[in-house]
Amino acid sequence: MKKATFYHAGCPVCVDAEKMMLDHLDTSKVDLEIVHFGEESARISEAENAGVESVPALVLDGQVYHINYGASMEEVKSG
């Protein structure tokens, strides 16, 4: 089982991509954790260290997949 983390900030683009992932990833292969920066701002640095530059983004196997564009990490940090 691979661990994947989906980072988002609640924006419409984020919510749409989150639903796509939740509905279509193979849960027998991927253990998907959802991190909403509005609720877990302490994890912003973790995401940046992983290479996340904008939200929504999926980190899987150490690789970052930016899925469409909701907001930059700078915008996320400035609230």
Added chain:
Amino acid sequence: MKKATFYHAGCPVCVDAEKMMLDHLDTSKVDLEIVHFGEESARISEAENAGVESVPALVLDGQVYHINYGASMEEVKSG
């Protein structure tokens, strides 16, 4: 079963995103077709009509998910 189409142009970013999709999408829910524009250039207009602006991109349920950025459709068209 939902039909999804992954459009790409063979670039490294495309190939990496293609592998992520092939390995982790739930094949009991998604019937994934891979379209490589280098082999199927006739389908470029189909992708553009669906809203694809760059590759790699996944079209699922009429929604376009641009996954990272490999090349613009203009670059794809100019070969």
